[in-house]
Amino acid sequence: MGTRNFTWRESALHSEVEALQWAMENMLQHSTCQSFGTDCKEMIAMIKEPHVWPSFATELERI
Template identity: 35%
Template sequence: MEMSGTTTLFGAKRVSTAESPLHAEAEGLIWAMQESLNRRYMSVHFESDCQQLVNLLQRDEEEWPALAPELDEIKALCTSFDTFSIAYVSRSLNIRADGLAKGVRSRDLRVTYVQSCAPWWLAPVANQMDAV
C-alpha cells in the first residue's frame, strides 16, 4: 500500500529447517533484504517481532557466535541500502505479519510471497485488517 510516498510490502517464505527460531528470524530478514534490493528499494525500514534479533543488530557490543554468519550477512546487506532501519514491533501489534506466519505454517506451504498486501488465500485475518 502507498502512503505519502511510502510503499509497504508484505512477504512470506517458509524455511524448512533452521538451527533455532533466532536463526529462522535472521534468515527471514536476509531474504527480505535481498528481495528489497532485487526490487530496487534503497531506503528501507524493517519491523520484526524478534526483539533479540533487533537488539543484536542495533547493539554491536553483544556477540552471538552461533549466529555470526547471519549477522555478518545482514550487516553486509545493510551497506547496499541508502537508508536502513529495523525496529521491534510486538506480535500483538503486527497482526498482518503474524497472520502471514501462521498461514504459511498451518498450510505447510512451500511458498515465497512478496506483495503490497497479504494474499487472501494465505492469511484471511491479515487481509481483514485492510478494512479497519
C-alpha cells in the same frame, strides 16, 4: 513480497534472521528501500551488539 518455505532451523531466532535476510535481499533487488524493521527484541540486540552472539556471526555478516 510473500513468504518462502524455509527449511527447519535450530531455533525460532535462526528462522527470524533468515527471513529478514531474505526480505532484505529481495527488497533491495526490486525497490529502492533502504530501511528495514523487526519487532524481535533478540534480533535488535543481536544487530546492536553482534560480538555477544557469536553463533550468528555468519548470518549477521550477510545482513
